[in-house]
Amino acid sequence: MSEVILHAEKIDKSFVGTHAIDHVTLDFYKGEIHALIGENGSGKSTFTSCLTGIYHKDSGTFTLLGKEVNAKNQVDGNYQGVAIIVQETGTLSGLTVAENIFLGKEDEFTKFNVKNTKAMNKKAQELLNSYGFDYIKATDIIDKYNFEDRKLIEIVKATYFKPQVLIVDETTTALGEKGRKELFKVMKDVKDDGRCVIFISHDLDEVLEQSDNVSVLRDGEYIDTVKSSDVTTDDLKKLMVGREMSGNYYRADYGEPISDEVVLRGEHLTVPGEIEDFSIELHKGEIIGIGGLSECGMHEVGKALFGASYDREGTVTTADGTQIKDIKTAIDHSIAYASKDRSTESLVINDTIQDNITLPSLEDIKRNHILHAKDERAFAEKYAKQMSTKMVGVHQFMSALSGGNKQKVVLARWIGKNSDIIILDSPTRGIDIRVKADIYQMMDKMRKSGKSIIMISEEISELLGMADRIIIMKDGRQNGEFLRHEGLKDTDLIAKMV
Template identity: 35%
Template sequence: MTVKAPDELLVCRKVTKRFPGVVALDGVDFDVRRGEIHVLLGENGAGKSTLVKLLSGVHRPDAGTLSLEGRQVAFASPFEAQQAGISTVHQELALVPHLTATENIFLGALPRSRRLSPVIDWRAARLQAQALLDRLGAHVPPDAPVGELSVAQRQLVEIARALRFRSRLLILDEPTSSLSDEEAQTLFRVMRQLADTGVAVVFISHRLADVYAVGERVTVLRDGRKVGTYALREIDEAELIKAMVGREVATQYPRHRAHPGPEVLRVEDLRLPGARHAIGFSLREGEILGLAGLVGSGRTELVRALFGADPMAEGRVWVDGRPVRIRRPGDAIRAGLGFVPEDRKAQGLILGHPVRHNITLAVLHHLVNRLGVVRGGEERRVAGRLIERMNVRLHDDLQPVASLSGGNQQKVVLARWLAGRSRVIVMDEPTRGVDVGARWEIYRLIVELVEQGLGVIIISSELPEVLGLADRILVLREGELAGELPAAQATQEAVMRLAVPAGNRSDVVGGR
């Protein structure tokens, strides 16, 4: 029997996991205490996901031991881990959209009217689901179809399902990546409430502001090994980043020489469906234009309309001084626009296809012979040149793009538009789900692009990211342009004053 400290809930000792050609975890020690929020941190590929899969019963370690409350355990399946009190809420939520919150919470285990009866006791199911949701402070009707709920509400349904198993350890994998500031604060409140009742929480996030907002201790992994475990109150952000990436990161946002050239994009009288007023703006060569605003302000709708992915009620567009008519994405691509969408997996990549094919999608018409057959050698050269330029880390350009880390997937989407020689690149949430080291690389690439004469538009729910990169910021509110700020005048307070309707400004705090 393993000897444990009085408050230790889970202890991993020297756990190792190997896959063909790679050691994913190499002798890692990890422990979680009752009632603590323990952050698990590391770059993509550091071993976080593998460790979580060992804890949740998806994989078994090749060496080392796992102990729960002092007793050594070896889970053969996720079900065994759940029965032991370990539940995981993955970044890709495992819910059935057309079923209700109640049905998802009790999926496969709906209460029966009598023992061994085939009749489901729906009243008991709703009451128990409501009690679990109330415990989380979730404003979710138990009969609401999950597909109609917000991302934040779906996460609370997943957590409620975990509580149904009387979980003692809750693992949250990137839970804030798609949440607004307000939704994230609600989640943090729930996490603290659970910790106060003795539930241990393992929190995985790439957002360091979130880590410091809610975490108590942090364990850092790098290249499958444990770097260390630290009390967050005793380690600053620079030291934490160095532990993660193995080097000093001098500044979070690289500065570029802002010498805007001729106008590369002009938009006039663009009106989104339902908006009362039209929007107009311009972008110059060598300039980064930021779009800021609250969730629902119309930022994403504006750039999707500009790219032809969604309809615009009306509007006129010029690229390099030439008027263009954009009704569909193909029109935008031919005009010289590229678009990196906020959901790269659903909208930006063909996940089952090779990296090479994903990069050359926008220029295939230039790579076919007279018979319509793709010239493989030319396609390989185009993709290879961009893979090297973008520093995409991979084994082979024919491996599925789904096998890459989030940061490398984002580079592939960006490489596609460089292959097409785009004049303007729009990036919606460019670093969502990307680790600290890969973020720096993406920032550096953005700066390189504008210094080579491209115009870049960025949207980010992380306001400091917009402030750190943009030369000018347009602030949207309710689908309309609320104001424009040059970089020298742009602060979180100035942006939020424009973004928030006048009657709601009393307690405004800047974005994460």
């Protein structure tokens, strides 16, 4: 057995009404990739947030190479030898790439209270180049880059100073194939250097492929640690949920007729640098899957159809002839959209669960043009509970929820709105296996009731399992289309992606 690099002793953390971590004791070793898994709200992110200074633990100790770690914040955690790549956006808008990489460490480039910006930019560009990210420019404002590129910048930010322990918290859900390869390479480099990676992911196949050992948390408690080579994904599922669980979440039907009624039509949609001359027709009661590599343009399609792309060309038209040119018109005409980037585009993080769920439905909740607090609370509670959101109550702030529970709130909002057309971008990103099954069942129930869904996904199994029709994109254009049938294989889709 390798030498222990990090020892966690009886770590305890509570929020108001919730015991998030219950006296967890764990060892992590040098030269190890140690996966930490569990359902949404099991305490994974809370545990690592206590280590890195995002949260302050209530009791217990972290000991790194014989020295206690008691980080006051993330920068302090970095100086004590721990770093984290967070699940949601971890960069700050309005700053340059270089300023984000060296945020909190500007003193490295400051002399006599004067910051040497040129030296900082030069060092940042050297780091980006060394990681193979030379197309990212240190002097650019970070808002120029998409969600995935910003994650790559976070990788540089979290690892350039060689932390003893690197936490990767659901980062792969934000990355395409290229980005994942880069991240896994960095993780292997940390391991080979005799340091440690704590890897959090809901993709259990990925967990077994990348990790040496797996520890399981359930409801804030430590359950077990197993060798990755000794277990299967079904073994992990049982440890996570406490019982046997089937992996068959998807639709079992094939060859069901699709209505001729077109409910949404996008024609010649173009967004400079993202999509070009893309057209689509969505039928009543149909699930269309849109897939491809992360940079193919598929995520922009959802925004374009929802009226959220400000420089969009082409037209989006509903069945009654209404032109969708902005978000308000889309919502007023029963179109819903859940973005891949939930923290900045789908939720108001510094507001309550209640306000987030009720936001698009306030007019529907009113009685005699008056909004009653009791009705608003009852509405939010109904749909939060329907999505099994783990919370103290609907008055709780979004910022206190795990990533998966934030996603549940996004979906609860649009279920409550009862929209007829639902655009879901990466709907199961950061969602645990049990809730994935619930979401797929919900989608199937929606289509059977006549609702229409566009599901944008980087998960091929999800596309094959749920869609009536699959559109594959490449370089901003449609590059293939497949109808649902039992003989359709992942290799058929991949051939059109690359």
